[in-house]
Amino acid sequence: MATTTELSSTAGKNNYSQDLQVDERLIPRKVPSFCSVRYGMAYIINLCNFILMTQNIIINITMVAMVNSTDHQSQVNSSTEGLPLDSLGAPNKAPERLPAAAPVYDWSPQTQGIIFGSINYGMVLTLAPSGYLAGRIGTKRIVGAALFGSSFLSLCTPLAAELGVVSLIVIRIVQGITQGSGLGGQFALWEKWGPPHERSRLLSIALSGLVLAGFAAILLGGLISETYGWPFAFYIFGGIGCVCCLLWFVLAYDDPVSHPWISISEKEYIISSLAQQVSSSKQSLPIKAMLKSLPLWSMIFCCFGHQWLVSILIVYTPTYISSVYNVNIRDNGILSAIPFIAAWVFGILGGQLADFLLTKSFRLNTVRKIVTVLGILPSSILTVVLPYLSSSFITTVALLTISCGLSPLSQTGMYINALDIAPRYSSFLIGVSRGFAYIAAILAPTVSGYLLSQDPEFGWKNVFLLLLAINMFGLIFYLIFGEAEVQDWAKERKLTRL
Template sequence: MATMVELSPTGEQSDYVLGKPTDKKTPPQKVPGLCSVRYGIAFITHFCNFTLLAQNAIISITMVAMVNSTDHAPHLNGSSEELPAGLNGDKHEEASKHLSVKAPVYNWSPQTQGIIFSSVQYGMVLMQGPGGYLAGKIGTKKLVGIALIGSSLLTLCIPPAANLGLAYLLATRAIQGLMQGTGYGGQMALWQRWAPPNERGRLCSIALSGMILGIFTVLLVGGVISNSLGWPFVFYIFGGIGVVCWILWLILVYDDPVSHPWIGDPEKEYILSSLDHQFSSEEQPLPVKGMLRSLPLWSMSLCALTHQWLVNTFVIYTPTYISSVFQVNIRDNGFLSSLPFLVAWTIGMLGGQLADFLLSKNFSVVTVRKIVTTLGTIPPATLIVALPYVRSSFITTVTFLTLSCGICPMSQPGVYINALDIAPRYASFLMGTSRGFAHSSAVLVPIVGGFFLNQDSEFGWRNFFFLSFAISLFGLILFLVFGKADVQEWARERKVTRL
């Protein structure tokens, strides 16, 4: 049964009918809660993010099958705890021989693998800001639709590109990154028009959690598909899923409540009235100088960058770390690597509920944003540092990995949606730009990780994890000191005088 939200007109606030203010006051109405169009938009965006990040992360699990692991044998330090049955090195070698019959295997060094990992991320960095800006110009529905079908078709092209040569593979993934960056940045414009302030945490968390579900699904089934059909079929299957998602997106998503053909008048009025006075009555140029001088904006962007460094460490290196330490076969690696992201998906969905619950208990917005960001940073960063010291225990290692990765999404209703607080008028551009800036960590993490691991496997992991801890802590401190949640002066509507 649908939950309902009470809508009461306030003193001097105008009511809205079809997006236009009227002077007539209406009695309190009930509008749909969970079973509503705005939540439907959030869940479709969840599926969109699932698709885009699954296509982005496929290679994290298939890389175990794509490379000739005998050329880069991991350095083990004599585990004192015997691995569970089925996770031993003999079966790993047997599976590798079995996979090489079904699909080609390449001799890529750890540094080359790092370059392949990062190649898709350049476009993600470059296009999220422009994507948010373009969505405000041509519409989110059209822009994200183009990004979805483009990324999906390029996913289907990756196996033949790898067969043609490393340069073709890198070029394909780079173009795919442009598509995915446009999709991520473009979708941010939805929440300017669809998310009432008191529901931003849960709606944005639902949408953003699709990214985590995408990683979980790829890691869970990617190893099984690689083991049974060969690694190219992982790309073919998720490329096909992307085409289905593109069709659903075109049918079900609209840019704003006014243009949606199936939304009821009570819900439309509720959304539009809650967003009253947040947008310019006429188009105004971006206040670039004000943005560049804004400490709250810089602290938000840098904190997002450093937190994404931690997240990308898990996304890119969880399968590789498990393979390096325990030499598990690809099927079991997929199951073990996906477990942290199942926990992360659950916590990501609950994090938005927590944030909105705290707001309902009269916590200030800035306090809520900082609390959830801290919860999503300190525990994961601490646990990841401990990983090299518990590698002798299989159970403890998997537990620490699961908890550290699982708690990270608690920051989603914190620093990642802070632009809706400090500059709602320019939120799509700023959320896209800050996420694009944060995504530069996805380029740097595999390069830095490849450098450390190429020198020494055992101490390389330890040094790499310590660096991740220090970077995450630095960004969090900046946000705690300089972060704000009130609309900044440069983001307020300016009066335009005409001569």
């Protein structure tokens, strides 16, 4: 593994020279990584992301049990073969009945799409403000409050569903407000904890919790729903979130200086690495310059397209498998979860890949675009192929696994590009880009639900073709205009510096 000095000499001089003029001789020798406190912070954020996202997407698998039947689901090909055996070796068939305690509802695909997307209405409202606010009052408070609020509302979700679809949508929107605060506010942490040339790895570890949540929620959600009834899926993950909230307030700290257990050598290493990185807390945001910045807009559009891809994969994988193969919810959970364990592994490896390429004298801009292409292009193309190869469930699961597995590589591409083009405003801009992206998380299930309702025969083909078109636009725009150098409007303004 290359030392910090080696990394600085290859990539840092070219890409951070405008905003990070660090004298390498003043940086202490690199502290061991995976046992260090800064990596411990990444693992804590990983856990918080895991909890928040399981609470976000658990409804994607429980919806199979919540709806009255699969009658509304579109069939890609009525002659497709089902699974020959269930996980216990018996002939596979849909369950005759769900646990008696589990209520069921008669919701159309369009209504389900609105429910799926409702949580993202709230997230859009708070992703950008929470990033800016966390930079001022601290990540610990913002993320802690978000984790508790989301966990409490998860416990209330079954009651809201029983009161009616409107109540369920409202509580999901409020839960989205809390989750947006947690997901947007966490990026301010890396302005004080993340040495520039370790950020890809630290962020990939932290963000991989979002992907692992897809695996756990869908796998365990199916098992819980069939065994105890779908309401217990919300109770269990909500209760776990409340416990993790206590751990967060005990273990998380906003900066190395305030951490009581960090070693002196690691503290000096982090502080020295960030010594010349000026904070934006005392400078006003250059909004006009931001609005005119093509590199910023390229990052935003690419994030929008990728979020559309991720939303379709997370929201509709269980529904797609159910509609095509008519499997019971337990086996559906197992099959739907397989792609997300691959995504978790590749999400972590993506950060290692990005930092490895930097050690090989690749320009930072080139690295960001390489991992972005790897995360978007193959995944988008493979989803379009799905409806044409639906006769084999093995092929379907394999394609979904590859598509989901590659998509997290983009986490160390355009998603953290704000750390390159505007380090002092990175928490705000990452919140903005993710907030804009979550508009796709609102539209994707809503539009897809409409397409599936209107065209039962070609609905899935239309859903996946639209996904490909949106992603190609965002990717091409990013490849043309994306940059990884500090922009003029993000450099230090000496006249206003206090």
